[in-house]
Amino acid sequence: MATSAATIEHVGHAHAAEPSFIRKYIFSTDHKIIGIQFLFMSLLFLLFGGLLAMAIRWQQGYPGSPMPGGGVLPETMAPGGILVPEFYNSLVTMHGTFMVFFAIMPLLVGVYANYLIPLKIGAPDMAFPRLNMASFWIAVPAGILMMAGFFVEGGHSGAGWTVYAPLSANPEYSGVSLGQVFWCVSIIVLGLSSILGATNYITTIINMRAPGMKWFRMPLSIWALFVTSVLVLLAIPILSGAVIMLLFDQTIGTRFFLPELGGEPLLWQHLFWFFGHPEVYILILPAMGMVSDIIANGSRKPIFGYHSMVYAIIGIAFLGWIVWGHHMFQSGMNPTLGTTFMISTMLIAVPSAIKVFNWLGTMWRGNITFTVPMLHAVAFVAMFVIGGLSGVFMASTPVDIYIHDTYFIVAHLHYVLFGGSLFAIFGAITFWYPKMFGRMMNPVWGKVHFGLTFVFYNLVFFPMHSLGLEGHMRRIYDPTEYEFLAGVQGTNEFITIAAFLLFATQLIFMINFLGSLFRGARAPANPWNDNGLEWVAPSPPPHGNFAETPTVYRGPYEFSNPNVEEDFLPQNRKLPGDPEPAALAAGR
Amino acid sequence: MDWILPPGASTFAGEIDGIYYLILGITGLAFVIVEAALIIFLIKYRNRPGRKAYYTHGSMKAEVIRTAVPAVVVVMIGILSGGVWDRIKGRDSIPAGAYPLAVHGSQFEWNVTYPGPDGTLGTTDDFSKRNQLHIPVNTPIRVRLTAEDVIHSFFIPAFRIKQDAVPGMEIDLWFEPTQTGEYELACAELCGLGHYRMRAAVTVHTAEGFGRWMTDESQTVAQN
Amino acid sequence: MAHAAVMRPPTEAEVGAGVYNEKLGMWVFLGSEVMFFTALIGSYIILRFANPEAWQPPGEVLAVPITAVNTFLLICSSVTMVKAFASAQDGNQKALSLWLLATVIIGASFVGVQAYEYRELIHHGFVPSEGLYGSTFYIMTGFHGFHVTLGVLCMMFVTWKAFRGKYTATDHRGVEVIGLYWHFVDLVWIILFTIVYLI
Secondary structure, three states, rough: OOHHHHHHHEEEEEHOOOHHHHHHHHOOHHHHHHHHHHHHHHHHHHHHHHHHHHHHHHHHHHOOOOOOOOOHHHOOOHHOOOOOOHHHHHEEEEEHHEEEHHHHHHHHHHHHHHHHHHHHHHOOOOOOHHHHHHOOOOOOOHHHHHHHHHHHHOOOOOOOOOOOOOOOHHHHHHHOOOHHHHHHHHHHHHHHHHHHHHHHHHHHHHHHHOOOOHHHHHOHHHHHHHHHHHHHHHHHHHHHHHHHHHHHHOOOOOOOOHHHHOOOOHHHHHHHHHHHHHHHHHHHHHHHHHHHHHHHHOOOOOOOHHHHHHHHHHHHHHHHHHHHHHHOOOOOOOHHHHHHHHHHHHHHHHHHHHHHHHHHHHHHHOOOOOOOHHEEEHHHHHHHHHHHHHHHHHHHHHHHHHHOEEEEHHHHHHHHHHHHHHHHHHHHHHHHHHHHHEEEOOOHHHHHHHHHHHHHHHHHHHHHHHHOOOOOOOOOHHHHHHHHHHHHHHHHHHHHHHHHHHHHHHHHHHHHHHHHHOOOOEEEOOOOOOOOOOOOOOOOOOOOOOOOOOOOOOOOOOOOOOOOOOOOOOOOOOOOOOOOHHHHHOOO | OOOOOOOOHHHHHHHHHHHHHHHHHHHHHHHHHHHHHHHHHHHHOOOOOOOOOEEEEEEEEHHHHHHHHHHHHHHHHHHHHHHHHHHHOOOOOOOOOOOOEEEEEEOOOOOOOOOOOOOOOOOOOOOOEEEEEEEEEEOOOOEEEEEEEOOEEEEEEHHOEEEOOOOOOEEEEEEEEEOEEHHHHHHOOOOOOHHHHHHHEEEEOOOOHHHHHHHHHHHHHHHH | OOOOOOOOOOOOOOOOOOOOOOHHHHHHHHHHHHHHHHHHHHHHHHHHHHOOHOOOOOOOOOOOHHHHHHHHHHHHHHHHHHHHHHHHHHHHHHHHHHHHHHHHHHHHHHHHHHOOOOOHHHHHHOOHHHOOHHHHHHHHHHHHHHHHHHHHHHHHHHHHHHHHHOOOOOOHHHHHHHHHHHHHHHHHHHHHHHHHHOO
16 A cells, blocks of 8 residues: 655644644635535525525516515615616526526535545645635635625626626616626636636646546546536636626727627627537536436446546537537527537537436446435436427527527526536535535435425426427516516416425525534445545545545446445455556556 | 417418427427436336345447437437528528518617618608518518617517627518417517517508508608 | 655656646646637637728837837747756756846836837827727737736746745746746737737
8 A cells, every 4th residue: 555655744744733723714725625615605605696586586476566575675776675677687697697607616616626626536635725725715705796796886787697798898778887897807806716726626637646546447526527627727718808808898998899890799799608608518517427426326336338428528528619609599690600500519419418328327227225415416317308408499590599588598507507507516515515524414304305496496497498488588577568478477476486485495405504514413434335535534534635645446436346245345445456556566 | 388389470480380399209209218217217226125236337339329319310400400590591591572671679679660662671761660560461571680789689479580689780581471460579688677678569461451551651751 | 755856747646747736737727828818819800800991001000110129028038938947957046046037127128118018009099999909909918918917926936036046956846837837928929919010
């Protein structure tokens, strides 16, 4: 067994000189603490994004009625509790902005890339721990700035999370000036945090895998986080550049996107979606990776087609760069381009289908236990299928003529982001909670939360397909303006009530999450009988993670291996006959 | 929940709705197969005392088949769709002799310019109306779409037509209504605080009715 | 004995990139910088092809001769950087410090000349809001200048460390890493100079 002098020193160091509370929990360079910091920050923003959604749903269900609790809002937002159109536009904008940038992305990447990567590849920490700390502490002011936009004159940006120019670039058209500036600066700052993070994750995975942790022995969660980090590294700078141009158009009079004096509104869309499509794969790939880990664990079987799963992740990431125009079919761009983007978009269904079939293949002839993480992972598959299939409709250019910018799109994106990513996140939080906090979340309440969330979630978002098919547009302050929508206002009301119930249900998760920190059952090192290296370390692991650098002898999914009696076989357990990895033998 | 499209009233509805139902059928089938398999597996392979999972890493043969089939299906959908798309949005798709209109979207109204009795846009007998689109049935209509300030989107659900209006661009679109009646034109791209009420009334007349309307309107305009 | 052979890939690990972490990290980070400048330069190319009449011929608005000299200066600073790195590899502390100092001075001069250029252009009415030409010129050269400035600041820190003898023949990672960044910034400028000033 290899000994790492540096690692022992590291671990020993933690015992010898105990850092102050500030160094240990606030300005920590430990990837685990930073991951947990991101967790608390993101969950707060998730809650906030959900609150915004409740206001949106109130207005959709009961347009023009005073919103309960709306009395606390200022006159500029909701006089007498009745939302005004400008504020409604800000609500939809900020719901999307907070959920995408401050909830889902940091939950998947900021939390799990940070927490899992060193542990699951057998490293003591990230390649650049101080840079990692900087990543978090740069994200915090970005979040504060984004919140602050609500309180400035003119209110927050109301141009959609996609902030299309010219509406976003000219305060005369939107009535919003400082709010849009705050939005832009916040996104630029957050982008820096993400890019620094991605640099760390990529370097760590390439250079710091423990001996024997070959590329094709890495868990799919790490493969997914690696590929996602490459997407972040390459796509976020495009957004940064575009947002800087937008900021300049708005503040110093440049003309990138404003048609007077030659700017091109469509240039904004091309830039934004060139970032934006890889972005949506950033928002799903880590979820897919973690779901793979959890389904293999819950089925007590190796992942079906591990290599194909890796290639599918890479394929999705690669193809994701050449489909951006499918957000722009009706934009006025050359229709022939539309056809080419349609073909590439149809093709991206293929690697996604591979993954779905392989998750099914993993469960097939397995020995399935319905732990709370497994329930969420299975729901992910079921919901992602719906979200993916609904995507085929909008990939077809002629059908998109009808459903573009309707609630059909809203249904699709929520099936993949909520039914997909968020269920995966709930599952991941529950699965790795014992490792993070040394305690178990309550499984009974976990199942109750899962069941109610699953039911209410589908009651909210499935009917939205139907709304879209009736022609119900997006981002509409008052659907009752239109006779052709009169027949579906009842559906709107139904969705609203289900949404309130969905939101209320999350209280169960909040109480379970927070309460278990203090009252949860103490967790053993490996409560799920899993094979990953993180379960080798104690729950929670000390600074430096491992007393000795682990040595890896096999892949991550050796469940029900006939060579051993237990139904799991950790990656670092040496069986007679297992060769030592070459990296050790070389004695570098 | 309702997956049936509302009635269409243009020549596009047949083709677009057709592709939609084809996709619905294919994805619906895929949905049933996959979700049923999922549920069956969850029940059949659930943990019971003494049960062991089957140790396998996969099957390349199964994977190839399960990859090839969706690939072929989606490409086929793409090819069928491409044809319909060309006929609707293609740069050369506008029928010769289509009745010309100009529509100018601005915050927050649709300004429709009619060619007047001479049937030609850009002449002195043209006139404009706010938020009122009048057209004759069974006649291809050509619209030159422009925008004043921000991006709007010209959306008539019943005609299955949607086209973004972009400031600085002149975009041509066409459609052919097949039923007389009253319909609605909505803006389908967030354009500011009045986006939700950027609505126009669409009236499809019979050929004679449209002629009478045109005569009445241009006389009113000439008087003013 | 703490970390041995830090200029080599990490020990106790699978074969990765074959270089030490800091070097790999800088290469990875430069990937993001490539994409950032691609967004700006790509937009410039698209806008210029769509609106060629918005641009004056080269030399009419921008001062090509002075900028050509400035370009030469920046290339020189890459040469001094290479010499600095070679000195570090040889363990020659004095040469390292002096070559780094030269790089700082030349780099700072580049920024100074750019700043002077900006002042002159603005004085003559060529401002970011004049139209597409101004918008694209200032955003590309401005962010390049911003990156050079950050590079100069980091280079000053590295130079200060060199003067204090912190780099040895066996560990001069900081020198190599800032060198990589510096060469990248130089390369971007050569591209910008060509497509903004000469075409």
